[in-house]
Amino acid sequence: MLVLEEEQLKNKYLKQIFQYIQDGIIIMNHNREILMMNPSAKRLTGWKMGERVPYCSFCEKRKKSPGEQTCYLIERNEVPYFLSKMPTYHGSKIDVEMSTALIYTDSKTKEQEFLLVLRDQxxxxxxxxxxxxxxxxxxxxxxxxxxxxxxxxxxxxxxxxxxxxxxxxxxxxxxxxxxxxxxxxxxxxxxxxxxxxxxxxxxxxxxxxPHSLDQLGITPTLSTLVDSVQKVHSEISISLDADFRERCHPSVEINIYRVVQEALHNIVKYAKASKVIIRLEKKEEYLTLYIEDNGIGFNLQEVKKVGLGLKHMEERITLLGGSFNIISAHSQGTKIKISVPNWKDDYQ
Known part of the structure; x- marks a missing residue:
């Protein structure tokens, strides 16, 4: 009784796996007629029960010896899988990783049935x-x-x-x-x-x-940048708070500098702000930059469609493996938070 219950439970799990696994699973006979297929295989290929599985682009074009099977995987059963393009029901071809296995041979008729597994690439x-x-x-x-x-x-x-x-x-x-x-x-x-x-x-x-970036590092260079902007735009109060003097990786230093440079340019040109706060903090493995202004703000979705400045800022930080977050709304100013991991890696 216990053995029967275990077998029933096993079959239940196998059915669940068959139904919900993301890989396409197909059982086909030696004529490549589909005997069984799971929902993922239907969704991936659009094929139906009873139809024949088409050959992949590799098997269609490869040179064969006389009497050799067209299907490379079935002919060379020592090959576990390979990548190719498989035709779908609407005529297009999808990139798949394929594997096959002989799962049943009729002792009388010698007819064989094969398991075909397709993984969308x-x-x-x-x-x-x-x-x-x-x-x-x-x-x-x-x-x-x-x-x-x-x-x-x-x-x-x-x-x-x-x-x-x-x-x-x-x-x-x-x-x-x-x-x-x-x-x-x-x-x-x-x-x-x-x-x-x-x-x-x-x-x-x-x-x-800036020569100071290579010679002194990010903090003194940002201080010089803030001072230069402040001299030209005395109507804006810009404060810089950086709590460390350690050197960063050169890529981190130049990209952080460019982001602050672009942010200040945007603030001066568009924000109509009277106050700007810039903070650069070292937090465990992350270097975090905050830029906040009390300007007129903007609709983030609208600016993202037409503005390249924000896109370039985000792109620079993404390339460092960091995160770029911006919050803004009309009459509520703008807040930018940037986190960069491994900011000191490989620095000499």
Whole structure:
């Protein structure tokens, strides 16, 4: 009695597995006629009971020896599974992982029945495509930042130094032409214009890649950024609170800097805020950044459709394996919270 109950319980579980497993399960005979199939197989392929299982794209095209089975898995039963494309009822082909097994042979007729298991690979392929796309974007951003670094160095050390040399030479010329008032005034105007160009070059160099980021780290560089914005926009009170001086991985430093830079740009341009709070905190394995303003806010869904700034900010943090959260509503300001894991990994 106990054995019978155990057998009934086992059959019950097997039926449940057959009904609810996500893999497609098909029982077919030697003519590939479908004898039984579970709901997942119907959903995946659209085939019906009694129909013949079509050959996959690999078996249709492969070269066969005389008398050899068309189905590679049945012919080479030592192969556990392989990936191919399988035709569905509406004519399209889906990527599947297939495996077969001989499960029954009639002792009299020698007819055989096979188990065919289909696992949909579409989602995995999409995930792989997303992973490759993410990797490419990461490398493009890294290449862009390296180019910014090179250009910033070139502007600072090359063009900047050359202009400084010219400025010194003009000062020397000025000393000799003081008695020529018109010439002296003209040279002074040229020198003033040259100083303006030098300041512009310095500003462009800093915007491309702050030297302090590589030399001192994220906290001093953010402090300099906040000060520079504050000088130009004195109507906005910007406070920065960073509770550590440790160095981060270079990728973390540049991406955190770019996010704060973009956020301040948006606040100055659109938010009409009078107060901005920026906090950078080290929490166990996470580096957390908070940016909050008391501006006019915005409809997040509308901005996401048309604004590239927020998308690029989120993209940078996602590539670091972090999380990017933003809360905003009309007349309620905006709050951004960013968490980055493993922020110190591989830093030399």
């Amino acid at each position: 579409t989602l995995q392929l999409r995930e792989e495509e997303a992973r490759v796309s993410k990797f490419i974007i990461k490398k493009l951003i890294e290449a862009k930042e390296e180019e910014h670094k090179r250009l910033a160095q070139e502007l600072h050390d090359g063009v900047g130094q050359s202009l400084f040399t010219i400025s010194v030479a003009l000062q020397a010329v000025e000393a000799y032409v003081k008695e020529h008032e018109k010439l002296h005034i003209y040279i002074e105007e040229v020198r003033n214009e040259l100083e303006k160009v030098m300041n512009d070059i310095k500003s462009y160099s800093y915007q491309l890649r």
